[in-house]
Amino acid sequence: MEILLSLLIGLLVAASVYLMLARNVLRFLFGLVLLSNAANLIIFVAGRLTPEAPSLVPEGYSAPPELVANALPQALVLTAIVIGFGLFAFALVLVYRGYQSLGTLDSDVMRVAEPLAEKASSPKAELEVKGL
Amino acid sequence: MGNPDHRDNAGDAKSVTTKVQPSIGVGWVSALVPFALAILFVTFLPAIASGERLRFAYEWVPSLGINLTFLIDGLSLTFALLITGIGAVVALYSSVTLAGHLHYWRFVFYLLFFMFSMLGLVLADNLITLFVFWELTSVSSYLLIGFNHSSAKARRSALQALLVTGGGGLALLAGFILMGSAAGTFELSEIIASGDAIRDHALYVPIFFLVLAGAFTKSAQVPFHFWLPNAMAAPTPVSAYLHSATMVKAGIYLLARMHPALSGTDLWLWTLTVFGAATAVFASILALRQTDLKLALAYTTLMALGTLTMFLGSGATIAIAAAVTFLIVHSFYKAALFLIVGIIDYGTGTRETAQLGGLARAMPVTAVAAAAAALSMAGFPPFLGFIGKELKYEGALAVASEPLFVASAAVLANALMVAVAGIVALKPFYGHRLETPKLPQEAPFLMWIGPIGLAVLGLVFGLMPGLISGSLVQPAVTAIAGQPETVKLALWHGLNLPLLLSVLTFALGIAFYLGHGKLRSFLVRVEERLPASADELWDRFLDALKGGAAWQTRVLQGGILRRYLFIVFATLAVGGGVTLYVTGAARWPSVWPDFTIKHLLVIGLIAGGAVMTVFSISRLAAICALGVVGMGVALIFVIFGAPDVAITQLLVETLVVILVSVVMLRLPQLERDPMKGGRILDAALALAVGAVVTVILISVLDTPLDRSITAYFEDKSLPEAFGRNIVNVILVDFRALDTFGEIAVVAVAALGAFVLLKGTGKAKKP
Numbered sequence: 001m002e003i004l005l006s007l008l009i010g011l012l013v014a015a016s017v018y019l020m021l022a023r024n025v026l027r028f029l030f031g032l033v034l035l036s037n038a039a040n041l042i043i044f045v046a047g048r049l050t051p052e053a054p055s056l057v058p059e060g061y062s063a064p065p066e067l068v069a070n071a072l073p074q075a076l077v078l079t080a081i082v083i084g085f086g087l088f089a090f091a092l093v094l095v096y097r098g099y100q101s102l103g104t105l106d107s108d109v110m111r112v113a114e115p116l117a118e119k120a121s122s123p124k125a126e127l128e129v130k131g132l
Numbered sequence: 133m134g135n136p137d138h139r140d141n142a143g144d145a146k147s148v149t150t151k152v153q154p155s156i157g158v159g160w161v162s163a164l165v166p167f168a169l170a171i172l173f174v175t176f177l178p179a180i181a182s183g184e185r186l187r188f189a190y191e192w193v194p195s196l197g198i199n200l201t202f203l204i205d206g207l208s209l210t211f212a213l214l215i216t217g218i219g220a221v222v223a224l225y226s227s228v229t230l231a232g233h234l235h236y237w238r239f240v241f242y243l244l245f246f247m248f249s250m251l252g253l254v255l256a257d258n259l260i261t262l263f264v265f266w267e268l269t270s271v272s273s274y275l276l277i278g279f280n281h282s283s284a285k286a287r288r289s290a291l292q293a294l295l296v297t298g299g300g301g302l303a304l305l306a307g308f309i310l311m312g313s314a315a316g317t318f319e320l321s322e323i324i325a326s327g328d329a330i331r332d333h334a335l336y337v338p339i340f341f342l343v344l345a346g347a348f349t350k351s352a353q354v355p356f357h358f359w360l361p362n363a364m365a366a367p368t369p370v371s372a373y374l375h376s377a378t379m380v381k382a383g384i385y386l387l388a389r390m391h392p393a394l395s396g397t398d399l400w401l402w403t404l405t406v407f408g409a410a411t412a413v414f415a416s417i418l419a420l421r422q423t424d425l426k427l428a429l430a431y432t433t434l435m436a437l438g439t440l441t442m443f444l445g446s447g448a449t450i451a452i453a454a455a456v457t458f459l460i461v462h463s464f465y466k467a468a469l470f471l472i473v474g475i476i477d478y479g480t481g482t483r484e485t486a487q488l489g490g491l492a493r494a495m496p497v498t499a500v501a502a503a504a505a506a507l508s509m510a511g512f513p514p515f516l517g518f519i520g521k522e523l524k525y526e527g528a529l530a531v532a533s534e535p536l537f538v539a540s541a542a543v544l545a546n547a548l549m550v551a552v553a554g555i556v557a558l559k560p561f562y563g564h565r566l567e568t569p570k571l572p573q574e575a576p577f578l579m580w581i582g583p584i585g586l587a588v589l590g591l592v593f594g595l596m597p598g599l600i601s602g603s604l605v606q607p608a609v610t611a612i613a614g615q616p617e618t619v620k621l622a623l624w625h626g627l628n629l630p631l632l633l634s635v636l637t638f639a640l641g642i643a644f645y646l647g648h649g650k651l652r653s654f655l656v657r658v659e660e661r662l663p664a665s666a667d668e669l670w671d672r673f674l675d676a677l678k679g680g681a682a683w684q685t686r687v688l689q690g691g692i693l694r695r696y697l698f699i700v701f702a703t704l705a706v707g708g709g710v711t712l713y714v715t716g717a718a719r720w721p722s723v724w725p726d727f728t729i730k731h732l733l734v735i736g737l738i739a740g741g742a743v744m745t746v747f748s749i750s751r752l753a754a755i756c757a758l759g760v761v762g763m764g765v766a767l768i769f770v771i772f773g774a775p776d777v778a779i780t781q782l783l784v785e786t787l788v789v790i791l792v793s794v795v796m797l798r799l800p801q802l803e804r805d806p807m808k809g810g811r812i813l814d815a816a817l818a819l820a821v822g823a824v825v826t827v828i829l830i831s832v833l834d835t836p837l838d839r840s841i842t843a844y845f846e847d848k849s850l851p852e853a854f855g856r857n858i859v860n861v862i863l864v865d866f867r868a869l870d871t872f873g874e875i876a877v878v879a880v881a882a883l884g885a886f887v888l889l890k891g892t893g894k895a896k897k898p
Contacts, residue, residue: 001726001727001731002721002830002833003721003830003833004727004731004732004735005735005768006826006829006830006833007826008735008738008739009825009826009829010822010823010825010826010829011739011742011743011822012738012742012761012822013818013821013822013825013826014818014819014821014822014823015742015743015745015746015818015822017701017814017817017818017821017822018746018814018815018818019745019746020697020701021694021697021698021701021811021814021817021818022694022805022811022814023694023805024802024803024805025693026751026799026802027802027805028693029792030745030754030758033758033761033762033788034742034745034758034761037761037762037765038825040765040781041765041768042825042829044768044769044772044774044777045829045833046829046832046833047837047842048833048837049772050772050773051771051772051773052771052772052773053773054773054774054775055773055774055846055857055858055859056856056857056858057846057849057850057856057858058856059856061850062847062850062851063846063847063849063850064846064858068773068846068858069772069773069774070837070839070842071842071845071846071858071859071862072841072842072845072862074774074776074777074859075859075862075863075867077769077774077777078776078777078780078859078863079863079870079871079874081777081780081781081784082780082784082874082878083874083877083878084784085784085787085788085878086877086878086880086881086882087881088788088791089787089791089881089882089885090881090884090885092791092792092795093795093884093885093888093889094888095795095799096795096798096799096888096889097888097889099798099799099800100798105799105800107692107693107694108692108693108694110693111691113691115691
């Protein structure tokens with residue numbers, strides 16, 4: 001099962017990378033969601049899979065009497081899911097806001113922060129353009 | 133290289149000085165620190181003379197073998213005495229020339245900072261400690277050379293010195309790390325005691341060249357010589373300090389220190405001999421070409437450094453003794469002469485030889501000091517310089533491989549030295565009285581006491597060489613040779629070949645002196661024919677470097693998001709792939725684990741969702757497919773005992789779909805994204821990244837898992853945190869701060885999103 005999940009994670013990563021390399025920032029966002037899913041699964045699987053045994057302490061015991069699922073990666077994944085959601089929500093609003101201001105979803109056209117430098121005649125002039 | 137503009141810079145120092153009158157303030161207290169240290173080091177002399185080595189160790193990073201260990205042996209004590217002694221003289225002297233300077237105390241700080249760095253460098257017995265102090269000398273000399281920071285030339289020279297010596301320093305660090313791994317220790321004394329361990333090691337050649345790069349840049353050997361004459365932009369006392377006994381000798385110190393571990397090979401012998409000889413002859417010819425006294429001295433310093441390198445190339449005891457003696461001689465006379473040139477400049481307002489003459493009547497004390505220092509420099513008996521020169525000739529003749537080459541280089545360099553000594557110390561003081569910008573007057577006591585003291589020491593040690601031969605020279609030679617050696621210095625060696633060479637040197641030198649005017653104009657003509665000086669090449673190199681940086685920035689950071697991401701992912705794929713291949717970490721588990729139809733269904737669901745997200749051209753379908761992936765992942769969490777995670781995942785997935793759907797209403801339709809052109813490359817990269825991630829994960833899964841932290845949480849969950857759900861206990865108790873941080877992140881994201889939507893009003897379209 002771990003092997004199959006590893007292959008699945010590879011597929012998820014490949015899909016997200018391909019989406020993130022697209023010009024449309026909406027596709028980039030889809031890639032972001034897939035990537036955080038893949039990352040969560042990696043952490044989860046790396047902590048090994050224990051089927052149908054949640055990490056609980058039964059009544060009458062002070063510790064789980066037999067092998068239960070690894071609690072540590074679960075805690076980490078829980079945190080990661082929430083953080084990933086925060087990141088996604090912010091990126092989504094950014095995309096929306098960017099579209100409102102710039103009228104495009106094409107990341108190649110969004111060049112307010114880094115406008116294309118004038119065709120500089122020499123490296124030195126290029127440096128001066130960049131204020132170096 | 134030769135640039136008459138250099139002489140402006142000391143003038144800059146004084147133009148800032150409020151009063152040029154010799155107002156002697158409390159600056160002399162700055163000399164107390166080096167003086168007290170010099171006295172301290174003198175007390176070590178008897179122990180060192182009797183063959184002891186003193187070692188002090190303080191732990192720094194013991195786990196990495198990096199310790200603050202310091203060693204006092206003949207070599208480091210010789211340097212420590214020169215550094216502190218000349219440091220005291222220079223501090224005393226600058227208390228007059230820089231008195232009233234706006235930044236005088238800053239200067240004192242720089243000077244002492246430099247002195248302590250230099251002391252640390254020569255005393256360090258750990259490679260890393262030595263390197264740290266090595267870099268500190270680069271930094272502090274940068275501050276000293278650029279002290280007149282209002283002058284663009286001073287700033288450029290300081291930066292040039294910093295870049296050249298700092299670049300060499302990086303090479304040195306690499307060399308040290310290789311050396312440390314080859315020897316198994318970073319302790320210098322252990323490396324030196326390990327005999328042939330480094331020489332026979334497979335890494336000897338890279339170690340040799342890396343260490344040499346550090347030494348040659350610091351000690352300004354050809355072709356790294358150009359920064360040294362430029363560094364004359366510093367105030368004169370700084371030049372006297374940096375270029376007599378300290379900064380530029382650090383490279384020589386390094387070569388001497390590494391001598392037992394690295395020398396003895398043909399590579400060492402030939403590289404050091406050839407580069408040293410080239411530097412010595414080249415520099416002494418250029419010294420004749422200069423009209424500025426300070427620049428002439430700068431080039432003679434280069435000559436001295438070349439000579440020292442040349443002699444350290446040899447393994448013969450007499451050659452090492454020649455190097456050590458010449459090192460001491462040179463420090464004395466060169467510091468004295470720099471200070472005297474400073475006095476001439478201070479008293480007359482010029483350093484141009486053509487404007488100076490007949491000053492002896494106005495500046496009698498300085499004239500005496502100059503004569504004594506110059507005689508030592510020219511190597512006349514009975515000065516220490518004579519002993520040094522005789523030893524050099526003996527050493528040159530003892531070089532087994534090419535005695536003729538080394539000896540002729542030494543004779544030529546020394547003859548030119550005689551001529552330069554005449555130009556610097558005789559011509560300004562004797563002959564016709566020439567008009568100078570200022571009426572010459574004798575310098576105050578605190579200025580001439582140093583040069584006189586150094587010159588007198590040169591005479592005393594010349595007359596009584598026993599004072600230093602047993603206590604300093606012999607232990608230093610022992611340290612460099614790596615085995616006990618006996619050295620006796622004597623003024624009179626009998627009628628032998630070195631004496632004949634001395635006579636030849638004097639004759640040649642006097643001829644050069646008499647004909648130096650013609651020689652100089654000849655050299656100027658030659659220089660004009662040369663395509664470019666090393667200094668100009670340096671500028672071109674810097675320009676090319678900046679151009680390369682601009683080009684690289686354009687390519688790597690062109691401002692296109694896809695390209696940044698492409699580079700990031702390509703780095704991940706290539707870096708991960710290469711690491712897996714090189715380290716052989718990639719594994720394939722031996723057992724093919726079983727799975728049920730339920731597992732297959734879930735995996736198929738997720739895979740289908742992912743593929744659909746990629747290829748969908750309908751926004752709605754893409755969102756649905758994303759939702760399918762998220763739910764599938766939640767199912768995996770459910771199946772493998774993570775109900776809390778599954779619940780969170782479901783909640784978040786639902787929110788994601790809702791949010792995207794809401795925003796989507798205000799966004800345009802997705803356009804087609806056909807897989808052709810650059811997108812094929814993107815797809816290939818995506819598959820590569822996915823494959824690398826899969827292989828890494830499978831390899832990780834094939835290694836044993838350390839469950840000790842989980843076991844700790846399982847054991848302590850109920851007794852200490854009173855919770856039966858271990859995941860929850862971890863989140864709200866054991867790692868509560870993490871959770872708090874997580875809440876903060878979400879809150880900040882929410883705030884940011886709110887501001888984006890409402891806060892700034894409608895932004896203008898570009």
